[in-house]
Each structure stands twice: as C-alpha cells, then as structure tokens.
Amino acid sequence: MADARNILFVMADQLRFDFLGCTGHPTIRTPTIDALARRGVRFANTFVQGAVCGPSRASFYTGRYVTSHGASYNNYPHRADEWALGDYMRALGLRTALAGKTHMKPDLPGLQRLGLDPASGAGLLAAECGFEPWDRDDGLQRLAPFVPDTQYEAYLRARGYQGVNLWHEAANSVQRDDAADPSGWLMRNAAFPTIATEEDSETAYMTRRAMDFIEDAGDTPWCLHLSYIKPHWPYVAPAPYHAKYSDADVLPGNRGEGEGEPHPVVAAFRDHPESIEFRKDVCRNTVIPAYMGLIEQIDDHLARMIDFLDRRNQLDNTIIVVTSDHGDYLGDHGLGEKELYFEEALRIPLIIVDPSARAEATRGTTVEEMAEAIDLIPTLIDLVGGVPAYHRLEGQSLAPFIHGGTAQDWRPAVFAEHDYSLRHARPNLGLEPQQAKSWMVRTNRWKYVHHATFRPELYDLQTDPGEQQDLGADDGHARTRAELCQMLFSWMSERKSRVGMTDDQIRSSTGKAWERGYRFGIW
C-alpha cells in the first residue's frame, strides 16, 4: 500500500477564523491545530461561499458556488444529480464516509421522480450528498415531534442517560444545582458543565467513531469527513472544558457603535433575538468562554486522532484538512450567529497538511492569497493524483501553494451569496421569498454586496478592516461600486451550469459536424 493516500477532512462548525492560536488568538489553547499548521500550509484568507451551515457545506461538498448547487439555505434540498466529494473520491479509489454533521437534506420529490430509494444504494449516496453515512449526526435533534435516536443518542441511552431526547437532555443540557431550566439552548447556561461527561460528549464520541471508521476501512484508501458539531450552539461544554476560560479571555468586540445608519438588511438582522442578546456584555462574557472551551476540546481530540493515525502508521500517508463552515459574530457588528458577509462570519481557518515529499518546502508557511471553500475538492483531487472536473467544479486547486509553486494569475476576488428568505428579516423587510437575496464580491481592498432590493454595501478593507463604515451610498465611491458590480456580473455569467460537457469534449468535437455526418450548408 505504498501509494495508499487517505484524507482526513476535519470541519468544526461555526469556528471563527481568529479563534485559534495559529490565527492569532492570544489566549486560546489549540496546540494540535497549531502543530498541524506548522506541518502543513495555512491559508490565511479563506472564505466560505455562504456564511451559514447549509449553503456553505453544500459548496464545500460539491465544489460549486451556491447559485450553482442551489441549496441556498439550511434544509434546502440537495439536487440528486449534483456530484459531490464522495463521487470524485470514490472514482479515485477512496472509500468516502461521514462521521458527524453535513446538514444536508435530500430532495425527496426529486429522488422519487427518479425512482430512487433514499435509504440504500445510489439513492442513499444522493440523499447523503455523496457520503457513506458512517455516523451522521447534525446536532439538531428536534424536540418535537420526536424522531428516533441517532446513533449518538442510542449510545447515550446505552450509557445510562435518561430522557426522551438525549441529544438535548444529556449532551446539551447542563448540571445546575438550582431548579432553573438546564437547557443548553439558554445561553445563560453556558457557564455550567453539560450533564453528559466529556467522554460522552459529541466531540469525544464522534472522534471515536471516526477512529472506528478508519479501522473498518483497513487497507482501503479512505476519505473521512470528521465533521464536529461544536463549537456551534448550543454553547455548552462538558467539564472541564466549560471552565477552561473566563471573561478575562473575552477580547473587546468589533461592536461597531460608530457605524451610523446601518444598511436595512444589516439592521433587520440586528433586530433578530440572537443579535439583541449578543449585544449584551453578560452574554458575550458567558458564551465566549464556553465557545473557547469547546474549541480546545476539539483540539485535544484531534491530538488523540493524530496519535491514533501515528500508531497505525497512517500519519505519513494521510492528508489532513482542518477548516470550518463559517464563523460566528459573537456580538461583533451588533450581531449574533452568522449570515451576511462580515469577516467574522465569512472568513474561516484552513490548514492543509500534505505528508508527501512534494510539500516539504512549504511546511509551516502561510498563504495570503484568497482561497474559497470550493477550492477544497479540486485541491484534494489534485493531491491524490486525479484530474479535477473543472466543467463542474468552480474552485481552483490550492495544490500549487502546497507544493511550492507560484500563484500566477490567482483569483482577484472571492464571491459569496446570501439567501435569507427563511429568516424573520425577510417579512420584516417586506420581501417576498425570491427577493431576499444578496451577492458579495471581495477583493483584497474592497467588499461589495449587491442586494436584490436595496442599495449596495461597500467596505474599504484597507482603511476600515473592521468594516465599520458602509460606503454603499457614498457619492465618492460610485465608480468603485460600478467596477465591483461589473465583477459580480461577470462572475454570474461564468457559473458552470453546462455540467454534462467537459471543455476537452468540446474542443475535440468543435467543427466536427460534417465529419459526424451532419453535412449541412453544402451547396
């Protein structure tokens, strides 16, 4: 198995780019991830295609922009014929599985139309966006109506926890001595430890399940998506991680008190309950320490995973990716949660460790060029020796950066989209579902947001890195806005919907109609 190459694709959910040691947080302890950054390449300017779980993940998993895959919000169904990471990896001989969260929902009417069973065979893969669902857990168990236990909940039940919905009642509720509601949904409970022990927490359980998969794969090359639910809400951590940090670790927020009249869409998001709460110091000072504890917990489990791979002699033939699906405002810009386009939500950590000799020269380096989530699939295909299907894939392989090549003609901008039709902001703004959309282009200097119904937003990232001042209505910047709008127009026109034909197929068929017997136009 000298050529065997495995991929461990680790995603933390809602992990902000700046909450790691290697990305500059002064007090968080993430030694394992920091060591991975020293062993691999860190892409310091990496952006998601949509700053909310569903669309961002769909872009990660399909390698395509949100407009192209169409799953533009959480629980928006995934088209049955969108090719996904697993399709590309299986074609290269890698068994591709999921341990954790994808947040993907199958297009059941679409599968039914094709006569496909979402529970088995090709239908299952289409329903699970290409992953063998080794242990899927979206961390979003509903309270009512009750749905059957996930594998994780069955585990908790076997471990003796009592309750109806153990994801909520054990893993995401807290130990309190008083009679107050212990639900982890209440952010005030972030200071308390979860009822489930650390060993029984989601992060610990899923790490073990990932190891189970790796053992199960044996000598078969594999691509495993270890997709942690945390540090995503509910913001509660098991002991001792609930108490590893305090309000002394909470950095001053990018609160934006001086931002003046906000854009109507930003204002509508500031009116959401999570934003109202996160604007309060008590909320930030309670939640952020727990959030940091959850990150440190993931880091500790990644240490175990790396030790596990090392003991199996798989560390030197396993590519490791550490990233996130989006950030978390945590009160910055007067906002809670994610969505919109501010850096706190849009920017993610991305570390790629290629154990091969080709990557020796770049170990520990940082790449400043802008990367996108959709770059991951072509990068991984490239690293394991395949040829990216660029008639479908809309990102670009980052392998040249990892192998020490130059980055000539690298992209001048990244793009993202936002569909907020399901949020309160939409009716509050008086919009119909088709109107609650926006699009962003970000260059090294500017961030421009085009709204379907409102004036644009514009931020000068050079003079205003905190994005405090919206120049979207500023007379002096009309030309800049027009240029950026033109970039967005070009980008829209370049979306790859011609997914059935490769450029090579087109090249080899061009002008061949006569040869193929279609002899039109001859007198």
Next chain:
Amino acid sequence: MADARNILFVMADQLRFDFLGCTGHPTIRTPTIDALARRGVRFANTFVQGAVCGPSRASFYTGRYVTSHGASYNNYPHRADEWALGDYMRALGLRTALAGKTHMKPDLPGLQRLGLDPASGAGLLAAECGFEPWDRDDGLQRLAPFVPDTQYEAYLRARGYQGVNLWHEAANSVQRDDAADPSGWLMRNAAFPTIATEEDSETAYMTRRAMDFIEDAGDTPWCLHLSYIKPHWPYVAPAPYHAKYSDADVLPGNRGEGEGEPHPVVAAFRDHPESIEFRKDVCRNTVIPAYMGLIEQIDDHLARMIDFLDRRNQLDNTIIVVTSDHGDYLGDHGLGEKELYFEEALRIPLIIVDPSARAEATRGTTVEEMAEAIDLIPTLIDLVGGVPAYHRLEGQSLAPFIHGGTAQDWRPAVFAEHDYSLRHARPNLGLEPQQAKSWMVRTNRWKYVHHATFRPELYDLQTDPGEQQDLGADDGHARTRAELCQMLFSWMSERKSRVGMTDDQIRSSTGKAWERGYRFGIW
C-alpha cells in the same frame, strides 16, 4: 370523460415566424395553421431562449432558461434531475409521449452515478427528458459509424426501400436522372423530389404515428409532443411538395449589405460555409421553395390530424399548440442556419387553441406582448387545471391572454443565450470553450447582446427593425447599453437554482426555527 383534457403540442423544426399565412407570408399556403390561429390565440412576439435546436428545446421541455437547465448546445447532456414537461403532465394525469424529435441527449455518467438504466423506468424518462418515447426520431441519422434503424427507418425498410441508412438514402436523397450525387445534404438538390414518396416521408409517417399514439391512449388523457423534423435541413421535400413553390415565391432578403463593419462574432458566423452559400441567390432561390413546400406539407398533415381528432370527438377537449424551436436565416444578415439573436432566428410562431368555453372571447385574436418558449409549460399546466411550480419554472402562464384577462405588469423584456463553443467560430475567434458565450435582452425597443469577450451589440428595433445597424460601439448609446446590461445582470441574479423549495414552503417555514426546536439566541 367530460373533464378529460388532452394536449397536442406540435413543433416544426426551424420554422421561421414569418413563413405562415397567418404571420404574413404573401404566398405560402398554410390554411390549417391559419385556421388554428382563428380558433385560438396567436402570440405574435414569441422568442426562444436559444436559437438552436438543443438549448431551445431544453427550455421548451423544462420551462427554464438555458443557464438554468445547462444543456446549452445540441447534444449537450440533459441533467437527470431537471423536471420536464412530462413530469408536470403525468402528475396531472396526462400520459405524455413523444412522436418525432427532441434532440436531447441523456447525461449517461450522471445516470450511471445514480444507478439508473437509461433504457427503462425512471431512467428512461430521465434519458428522454420526460417523454415516453413513443417514436423518437431526431432526423439526424449519422452516416458513419452506422447505428441501428430507428422505427422510421425500419418502416422504410419494410416498405421496400433499399440502402444502408434509409433516413439519408430514401427520405433525404432525391430522384435525379443524371449521375450526380443525390444526397439531400447538397442544397442544390432541393429542387428535386425525394426518393421516398410523400406517404413515406418523415412528416407523413410521424403524423400517422401520432394518430397511433392517440388511439393507443384511448380514454386516458394525454399530452403528445408531435415534433416534426421538417422544414429543418436537409431541405428536400417529397413530390409534389418539392415543386409547389418557385423562385417567384422567394421574398427579397434582409441581406444587410449596408451593415458596415460587423461585430466580430457575427463576422465569424458569416464565415461559416452555410452562410457563404446562403449569400448566393441561387442557393436561396433553390432552397426556399423547398422549405416552403415542407411547411405546406406539414400544414396538410395537420389538417389530417385535426380531422382525425374531430372524428374521434376529441377536438373539443384537446388543447392544440403550434410552434417552432427557432427560425432560419436563409441568407438574411448574410447568414445561413440559425444561432445568434437576429429576429429571423430568435422569433417563432406560437398559436395556442384552448377549446374550453373560457377561451371563446379570444378566438382569432393576436397578442402583441412578448412571450417566451419557457411560458409554454406553465401555460399548459394552467390550462389543464394545475398549479405551475414557479420555484423551478421560469416562464409565465399565458393563460390570462387566452382567457381574456388583462396583462398587467407583463414582462418588459425577453432573454436568450448563445453557447457557440462547438462551432468553428470559436477557435476562429481564438476563444476557449468557456468564453464562447453571449446573452441577450430584448425589449420592445432594443436588443442588447452581451459578449463574454467582445464589445456588446445593440439594435434599435424601432428605427431599425431589420437590425442592420449595430449600435454596440456607438458613443451616443452608452447609457442605453448600461441600462440594458443592468437588466441582464438582474435577470442573471434571478435564475431559479433553488429548485427544491417552493415559495410557499419558505413562507410557511419563515421564522419557525424556535417552534421546530432550534431555540438559538435565547439568553
């Protein structure tokens, strides 16, 4: 079966909008189609979404713009999970079948990925873009390598015709007394009758096959796509239709001698062989009479079909549509064939006859508002009592025009696209496959074409209805171009890729996260 409603969806291939009696041609004889126009509504300004068979038909059959369905040129595979006319009609209880041409190619790797067999069941429907292939015949039998007989060729063989490829050697070759090549591919042969008799011609055969289907359907409501290959090339007609018209019937061309420096893309198409030949009078004077004969032949067979329906008492419960997939330059603008965006290629006839009492008031009327090919599916759904799935469908129901309603807020513009990556023009212009694209917006006044790589085109349809003068580089029209470009940008941003969620689903779920158990953002 009082409520039974059938649909006869007739398409002629490459039939120009102005080659019918009812659309103003002074000498062509199309009494049946003209009578249908008097019985129904004629949409005088109807445009295709792409002026070439494959993408135009894919838009007709999916109800979506070319960018949205992605089958942007002939033989570009059709995505397996694009919903098609048959899917909508079957859901309303109509058996939906094809007699004739679709020009659609299945996405075989996509079907294979989903484990679907393109020869049966749901796989067959996905491979045939939703139609039960009662008798598919694309009229494009290849000369080599030889492929098995179509049903039509098997018929010709049974009728005693001799040859290897009977589509070519019998139906599309001509009777000549000399030793010259009799192939119908040679346009000079348009003056001669085909070897196949009229009875054995494609048009006659397919009309009978359509009647066979209607008999087979019995009391089941049906939607039949009777899709004639003609008057598409090879431009050869059976006797007596080969000699029904002469050069006296050939109207002066819109030859554009005074057009000056052409746009580079138009110039590249003028260098194609079919354009060079069609600029010669002898070509026009030979081909156009045969083209007109083929149209008259279709009209005669539609008369038989209508008589057939009448005898079966189905004329009063059958909606009849007569249209085309695009036009034919026939030398106009110095061009042969179709593609690009001039009216001769982009504009099509569209007649819709609704036999219901609701349509009494509009019989024989003409609608001047602009219609698009993608309007057909929502119109048909509407006419048979369904609810158009507007989260996927990008057209608008024309039923209000048919039922005498007003057309408030009707569309201000129509849109089309062109992918010429397979044509000689692409390498001749030095373009890569992803660059050979353009987009058009047409209002009542203007036609604007945005090219990926070249300056735009602009035509003033009011002062220059022949589109002789390209104002795409005219300094005086910069503002008009900017406004039209902005319309194109808005249109691009509105493409419906969120195909898994209806607007109603979004409305009923908006802001319901807490109710569904996701209690984020609570202190």
